[in-house]
Amino acid sequence: MYRYERSVRFQEVDAAGLLFFPNFLVICHEAMEDFFGALVGGYAGLIRGRGLGLPCVALETQFIAPLRHGDAFEVQLEVEHVGKRSLQLSYRFMRGEQLCAEVRETVVVTDLEALKSADMPNDVRELCQHHQVGT
Amino acid sequence: MYRYERSVRFQEVDAAGLLFFPNFLVICHEAMEDFFGALVGGYAGLIRGRGLGLPCVALETQFIAPLRHGDAFEVQLEVEHVGKRSLQLSYRFMRGEQLCAEVRETVVVTDLEALKSADMPNDVRELCQHHQVGT
Amino acid sequence: MYRYERSVRFQEVDAAGLLFFPNFLVICHEAMEDFFGALVGGYAGLIRGRGLGLPCVALETQFIAPLRHGDAFEVQLEVEHVGKRSLQLSYRFMRGEQLCAEVRETVVVTDLEALKSADMPNDVRELCQHHQVGT
């Protein structure tokens, strides 16, 4: 499991005073970007250097409890499945013991020039397998 | 069906040059906000005036084709189900004939002070039933 | 003068309930993007097609009155000066008769590959001169 911690920022809430729901997904991507920071060149090296992206193709989310400005939370990222060209990831938002949201996401390794799926590079596979659930 | 049209803006793409996936959901909410603009006082009147919100509790999304800066698209919002205190909505992103993304969302009428579910106001129900699928 | 009208969206306010100040500048850019929509290929054609950008190099802003969720406003964009390679633009945010914010911006025509300034294309110059203050 990979853990990403921070607090809800001033501008991330909406007019109802709650973390705007698409911002949960922005934060998931932040966690993923940090997770891939362990690659040589980081996530930016993958995108800009190697021309590979990991676009999201499917998403399933439950929002259980709201978060407000200043609330500290932890995102628990887990790699559920490593395919030949795709990954299944899950993210749990915890405010202390309270589960606030749960996200399941499928991303596909993509050649950004051709916009076609591509084989997963070895270093991406190894990093993901290293954090895979049940390993 | 309610239709919401615009183009991908300069800042809505990511470093891969594609509409950043949480922005699809930001745009869904824009469409929903415009849809509820038909209420007296609009969506802001519901939130700020009546203290009621419609937070998203569940989300299911498929991303089928990417959108790039400048791409014109239409969001087709449909009300799938009107419950006592909840709504099921769907959104389809069309770039011409190409389906780019499909979103299904459940929102719950919520008293923003108590952060508890509340009965759906009549005007919200009537507007939604008016746009309900199959009617 | 070029006019751009809309309302403050649900997610554009901050935890203080006011339009988050960087969002004024996001909206200025929206107005500018729409203004350049009159070019063949639009603003995206300039960026993606011709490899030219108009990055902001200087900004001066006064915030006079806040905007809240649902507030309708008009942005009044004016071209103050057209240089060989740069533009000076101003933006006034009006909520009815109330001036809410005033922005002055300098942008430089930039070759995005070389990241160097470039001569202003004729169609950009003509569009800007057409909307220039005092003409």
Place this chain on the structure above:
Amino acid sequence: MYRYERSVRFQEVDAAGLLFFPNFLVICHEAMEDFFGALVGGYAGLIRGRGLGLPCVALETQFIAPLRHGDAFEVQLEVEHVGKRSLQLSYRFMRGEQLCAEVRETVVVTDLEALKSADMPNDVRELCQHHQVGT
């Protein structure tokens, strides 16, 4: 001087591949929010607990060099002046030795209920004076 460090995220660049200019100001506010994290209750405690905000009333910015996805930078926040009800802050974006942007900002202590200026609380004043330039 207060230092805030991070890298440009995947979604913070625009279609030109450069940090979208309003995001410099979003990041300034992040730095300011972290700076005020030293208050009891943090910045959120000021806003939500005490009903006081620090809205920006004036802004002056020079953009000198662009930032791209993955670029690491440091924001150097300095308190230039502490008034009875206002603060002047400056922010310098450094990528290594390269100055990328410079921001000067005036914020006013504001009673968020009345939307009127208010006297600066002692703990805010003390924190600011502690970080003031030349002290």
